[in-house]
Amino acid sequence: MKTIVVAGAVLALAAGPAVAQKRVKIGFVSTFSGPTAAIGNDMRNSFELALDHLDRKIGGIPVEVIYEDDQQKPDIGKQKTEKLIESDHVDFIAGYIWSNVLLASLKPAVDTKTFLISANAGPSLIAGELCSPYFFSTSWQNDQTPQAVGLYMNQKNVKNAFLIGPNYAAGKDMLAGVKSTFKGQVVGEEYTKWPDQLDFSAELSKARAAKPDAIFVFYPGAAGVQFLNQYAQAGLKGQIPLYTAFTIDELTLPRQGDNAIGVPGAQQWVNDLPNDANKKFVADYHVKYKGSPSFYGAQSYDAANLINSAVVAVNGDLSKKDEMVKAMAKADFKSVRGAFRYGNNHFPIQNFYLQNVVKDQTDKLVLKTVATIVSDDQDRFHDKCPMK
Amino acid sequence: MLLLEQCLNGLQFGLLLFLLAAGLTLVFGIMDLVNLAHGSFYMIGAYCAATFAAVTGSFVLGALLGLVATLIVGMMVDVLALRRLYGRDHLDQVLGTFGLILFFNELVRLIWGPAGLSLPVPGWLSAAVEILPGIYYPSYRIAIIVVALLVALFLYIVVMRTRLGMLIRAGAANREMVGALGINIKRLYTLVFGLGAALAGLAGLMQAPILTVQIGMGENILILAFVVIIIGGIGSIRGAFLAAIFVGLVDTVGRAFLPDLLRLAMSPAAAATLAPALSSMLIYLLMALVLVLRPEGLFPVGSK
Numbered sequence: 001m002k003t004i005v006v007a008g009a010v011l012a013l014a015a016g017p018a019v020a021q022k023r024v025k026i027g028f029v030s031t032f033s034g035p036t037a038a039i040g041n042d043m044r045n046s047f048e049l050a051l052d053h054l055d056r057k058i059g060g061i062p063v064e065v066i067y068e069d070d071q072q073k074p075d076i077g078k079q080k081t082e083k084l085i086e087s088d089h090v091d092f093i094a095g096y097i098w099s100n101v102l103l104a105s106l107k108p109a110v111d112t113k114t115f116l117i118s119a120n121a122g123p124s125l126i127a128g129e130l131c132s133p134y135f136f137s138t139s140w141q142n143d144q145t146p147q148a149v150g151l152y153m154n155q156k157n158v159k160n161a162f163l164i165g166p167n168y169a170a171g172k173d174m175l176a177g178v179k180s181t182f183k184g185q186v187v188g189e190e191y192t193k194w195p196d197q198l199d200f201s202a203e204l205s206k207a208r209a210a211k212p213d214a215i216f217v218f219y220p221g222a223a224g225v226q227f228l229n230q231y232a233q234a235g236l237k238g239q240i241p242l243y244t245a246f247t248i249d250e251l252t253l254p255r256q257g258d259n260a261i262g263v264p265g266a267q268q269w270v271n272d273l274p275n276d277a278n279k280k281f282v283a284d285y286h287v288k289y290k291g292s293p294s295f296y297g298a299q300s301y302d303a304a305n306l307i308n309s310a311v312v313a314v315n316g317d318l319s320k321k322d323e324m325v326k327a328m329a330k331a332d333f334k335s336v337r338g339a340f341r342y343g344n345n346h347f348p349i350q351n352f353y354l355q356n357v358v359k360d361q362t363d364k365l366v367l368k369t370v371a372t373i374v375s376d377d378q379d380r381f382h383d384k385c386p387m388k
Numbered sequence: 389m390l391l392l393e394q395c396l397n398g399l400q401f402g403l404l405l406f407l408l409a410a411g412l413t414l415v416f417g418i419m420d421l422v423n424l425a426h427g428s429f430y431m432i433g434a435y436c437a438a439t440f441a442a443v444t445g446s447f448v449l450g451a452l453l454g455l456v457a458t459l460i461v462g463m464m465v466d467v468l469a470l471r472r473l474y475g476r477d478h479l480d481q482v483l484g485t486f487g488l489i490l491f492f493n494e495l496v497r498l499i500w501g502p503a504g505l506s507l508p509v510p511g512w513l514s515a516a517v518e519i520l521p522g523i524y525y526p527s528y529r530i531a532i533i534v535v536a537l538l539v540a541l542f543l544y545i546v547v548m549r550t551r552l553g554m555l556i557r558a559g560a561a562n563r564e565m566v567g568a569l570g571i572n573i574k575r576l577y578t579l580v581f582g583l584g585a586a587l588a589g590l591a592g593l594m595q596a597p598i599l600t601v602q603i604g605m606g607e608n609i610l611i612l613a614f615v616v617i618i619i620g621g622i623g624s625i626r627g628a629f630l631a632a633i634f635v636g637l638v639d640t641v642g643r644a645f646l647p648d649l650l651r652l653a654m655s656p657a658a659a660a661t662l663a664p665a666l667s668s669m670l671i672y673l674l675m676a677l678v679l680v681l682r683p684e685g686l687f688p689v690g691s692k
Contacts, residue, residue, distance in 0.1 A: 034603070034604055035504070035600075035602045035603070035604065035605075037502055038502065038503050038504075041502070167664040167665075189660065190647075191660065191663075191664045192643075192664070193664060193667075193668045196608040197668075198599045198600070198608075199397075199401060199598065199599065201397040201400070201401075201529070201640070202394055202397055202640050202641075202643045202644040203643075203644075205390060205393045205394055205397060205644070206390065206644060208524070209389070209390045209393075222504065222600050222602060225506070225600050226598070226599050226600050229509075229597065229598060229599075229600075230526075230598055232514075233509060233514065233516070233526040233528055233529075233597075233598065234516055234524070234526050235515060235516025235524050235526065251503075255504065255505075255506040255600070257506070257508075
């Protein structure tokens with residue numbers, strides 16, 4: 001009896017590789033624990049929904065996704081990226097909320113020619129000097145969104161502004177971005193310790209003392225909730241208007257509540273964009289997860305479709321890396337933000353919209369597209385990228 | 389004018405730290421227990437208060453119920469878990485109480501979900517008031533300062549003027565002797581531990597409307613609380629009080645004015661890079677200085 005079992009096992013092992021179908025393996029690095037886990041959850045939900053829409057197949061091949069938690073720390077993110085490449089042998093890695101985590105993780109991926117799709121972070125260095133054929137973004141370059149906010153502040157005739165943001169790669173990009181388009185005077189600029197400084201009283205006091213026409217902030221995730229609360233408690237709401245980038249989204253809005261009403265921001269995707277792909281995404285997300293997706297989710301949904309477009313183009317032959325690069329550079333898939341194209345550095349050239357917080361018919365707070373601030377916007381670092 | 393406002397910010401932050409540090413220093417000083425899970429009570433206080441406030445519709449009632457709940461949880465943790473850790477090695481205690489952090493984080497995730505709660509400021513405290521002509525300050529932060537000062541006064545009276553306080557002080561100075569004199573040391577421990585937990589809960593629920601109510605909210609601030617008790621001298625409430633205000637002021641005022649000071653000495657770009665890094669180090673530099681000059685802290689309690 002024992003011999004038969006062993007023989008059976010040996011046979012099964014021998015037969016294994018021939019029978020088992022090839023799989024596309026995707027690693028997904030995001031934050032799944034701690035205060036910003038809600039963002040990672042939304043990204044995972046949206047990525048899973050995209051795979052559902054693709055019948056759980058990438059280019060017709062069954063897909064396996066391995067999710068890894070970066071704990072919002074660059075060193076952990078790098079370790080997880082290396083683990084995905086070296087021991088899981090993934091074909092693609094997607095995800096990455098945080099610019100500092102992405103910067104630490106870029107080299108292990110592109111050095112081994114593993115495709116890395118950033119579904120959020122867009123540090124200026126990767127758009128410029130560190131650009132790589134194996135890197136693609138389904139989001140934006142960090143500076144682009146605040147640049148759009150800066151343009152909107154010009155439209156609103158803001159003469160001088162006070163800027164506040166967190167002291168890490170993305171915070172610096174964001175403030176540099178708004179400064180590059182804002183024509184008024186910057187009367188103050190504050191960087192706060194990231195991610196553990198949650199009390200902004202000192203910065204708000206300085207902002208009030210500087211008497212600016214407007215305050216610009218970038219605080220993603222839970223920090224955005226805290227900032228808005230403290231801004232309102234300091235009595236600044238109604239006194240000094242607030243302009244934001246990535247501070248109000250579907251994940252934070254329920255906790256920001258009325259403090260967020262009328263606070264404008266810029267975004268390349270808003271849940272009410274009227275294209276068909278987006279309507280399907282938002283409606284099915286509501287059905288599956290009983291909530292609204294955020295822009296983080298929309299970008300993750302696009303990442304799955306971008307990967308699919310590459311595998312379709314090479315008929316599932318994942319060894320044809322150069323052809324896959326060419327296929328992805330065409331952005332040949334139905335993006336939920338509407339059509340866009342890729343620049344030489346593989347960052348999107350796309351529209352940015354003005355979003356505002358309003359109450360819908362049922363008195364629920366929602367994000368709404370108000371206007372297009374800028375069309376076909378390309379990031380300002382693409383010239384520094386050696387790829388042509 | 390700005391300096392005054394920043395000092396108030398620093399004072400408010402320092403007093404919040406004091407509430408957290410008071411419990412920590414009592415537990416450390418009297419029971420010789422390193423309690424890493426102290427931040428969990430801070431979190432539980434905030435979660436309970438947010439829940440009770442939502443149910444009762446009253447911020448004050450929610451806060452009071454939250455405080456009682458934290459006191460009960462604290463005493464239960466002492467009886468069920470920590471009694472086994474007294475008298476053991478500090479490393480065992482660190483391991484055990486670290487386990488409690490993980491336990492409480494998961495428990496909160498199971499009960500309240502991963503997204504976090506919000507505790508709105510009561511309407512009558514939501515505006516900013518003019519404290520001096522032209523200077524506005526959030527009334528809620530003033531309320532925090534007042535409440536924390538009252539609690540500090542209450543603690544002072546309890547510790548200095550009551551029999552319980554006498555036992556606490558005696559326990560901090562010489563534990564064995566208190567036990568030898570026939571005091572039920574276990575009950576004293578449970579009481580002190582519950583009191584410490586309630587103070588942490590109070591700090592958590594008072595900061596909840598300013599910051600946020602989320603899993604792991606007590607972990608970062610606990611590091612600062614440890615800095616406070618080390619500077620103040622372990623086991624000393626007075627030390628914790630003064631050190632907390634000191635740390636709060638240095639942190640806030642440093643953060644506010646260091647960039648401008650550095651800009652006098654170097655280029656704006658260099659100052660902008662250096663200032664945030666330096667100001668976040670400031671309190672640790674302060675702690676190192678205190679440790680070099682007075683290794684026992686500023687107000688050491690007797691000798692063990």
